[in-house]
Amino acid sequence: MTNKLNPLQIQVMKDDLCVELTEELMNEFHYTPQEALDVLYTSETFNRLQDNATGLYYQSAGYVYSFLQNEIRTAKVE
Numbered sequence: 001m002t003n004k005l006n007p008l009q010i011q012v013m014k015d016d017l018c019v020e021l022t023e024e025l026m027n028e029f030h031y032t033p034q035e036a037l038d039v040l041y042t043s044e045t046f047n048r049l050q051d052n053a054t055g056l057y058y059q060s061a062g063y064v065y066s067f068l069q070n071e072i073r074t075a076k077v078e
Contacts, residue, residue: 010052010057013057013058014049014050014057017049017057017061017064018040018046018049020061020065021040021061021064021065021068022036022037022040023036024061024065024068025039025040025068028069029072039072040068043068043071043072044071045064045067045068045071048067049064
């Protein structure tokens with residue numbers, strides 16, 4: 001049995017993470033849903049999340065959010 005994910009499964013994981021990241025942005029920074037989505041979709045963190053080679057889609061929302069928080073607070077990605 002193989003543990004490889006198909007492209008649809010990977011996309012679902014990315015979408016679920018985006019929902020959680022958006023909710024976190026709304027809670028922490030008091031953004032409206034549209035503002036939170038704008039911040040997320042224009043972030044380097046989002047770009048990295050979309051790149052399957054990073055494997056970021058396979059990480060927890062808290063882990064990915066820590067990158068996004070840092071990016072917002074310092075205006076750079078680490």
